[in-house]
Amino acid sequence: MDCQNPHSPGPLRLLSRLFCAAFIALGVSARANVVTFEEVTLALPDGAGALAGTLAHVQDGDTVVLMVAGSGPTDRDGNQPHLKNDSLRQVAEGLASLGVSTLRYDKRGAGHSVVRNLREDDVQLQTYAGDVERWVARLREQGRFQRIGILGHSEGGLVATLVAQKLAVDFVMLLEAPGRPFDEVLKAQLARKLPEEQARSAASIIDSLKAGRPVADVPDTLRSVFRPSLQPYWASMFAQEPADLVARLSMPLLILQGDQDLQVDIGDAARLAAARPSASACLVRGMNHVLKHVEKPADQNRAYTDPSVPLSTEVLRDMALFLKTLNQDSVHAAKGAFACPVRIADAVQAGR
Secondary structure, eight states: OOTTOTTSOHHHHHHHHHHHHHHHHHTOOOOOOOEEEEEEEEEOGGGOEEEEEEEEEETTOOEEEEEEOOSSSOOTTSOBTTBOOOHHHHHHHHHHHTTOEEEEEOOTTSTTOEETTOOGGGOOHHHHHHHHHHHHHHHHHHTOOSEEEEEEETHHHHHHHHHHHHHOOSEEEEESOOOSOHHHHHHHHHHHHSOHHHHHHHHHHHHHHHTTOOOSOOOGGGHHHHOGGGHHHHHHHHTOOHHHHHHTOOSOEEEEEETTOSSSOHHHHHHHHHHOTTSEEEEETTBOTTSBBOSSGGGHHHHHHOTTSOBOHHHHHHHHHHHHHHTOOOTTSOTTOOOOSSBHHHHHHTTO
């Protein structure tokens, strides 16, 4: 991203101005970075197909962030069918303005990631973690970068922590990631959306799956969520304890949570932060689940479906501060730790 280039495309030029102004104020370099975009593919084992992604390589940059999208058929830009917001694309553009390269990709079965004979029954959380491990291996094989980190959004945060404890990447950033076991998160989400009787039925199914008991007789009103072919995926999710996974990480960790998120709340971030006291855990005012700035509840739907809704500038501000600490050479510096403008712990204590 070129802060000075008047010929950049309109949306990119607007983002560039916003990010550059914020980073200059922070004392972070906002020089014109030369970025090359490479379409990359990753072959899956046994000829099963290939994943497709975009490597945004910043010239002279020594850091790359592998971006892991959230749940559902999400592509490299953070979009799903009928839900286009370009959130991950905008994060990648913001990181480029910081001199940080990114690799973002279409999840298997989404976008241009084609997997032959893909069956829902075969997809579990560990399936997505395996894909991330392969991308990390690809980045290491290239030898272009001195530092490799993982950014996980929502469910992608759970995947990121699974991979990070196994591969020991250089840093992890969790955005709107669940802190409670996902069965609790899903129960709460469905309770807000479903009539009371259906919510009770859904909770019973969730409890059965968590206990390792598949449910054959699913009410028609709940089949879209709990059809038998999806149950192995849910069971793999419910088996994880996000706070325990975070507690096992030793690399620098950033936890970001928006106070306008309708899917994951500040309590989730607080639980993650408590499990890893050395992490920087920041509340982002006005940010919703897809990392967009919303002023009022009525803005939520548009934020999910309109790419022109701007990304929260504060989320880039906090990532900039975090990444800046990684470059500190002082032996006394707490790598990755910085004073959040709004700490999760302070916000919880003050009742938000």
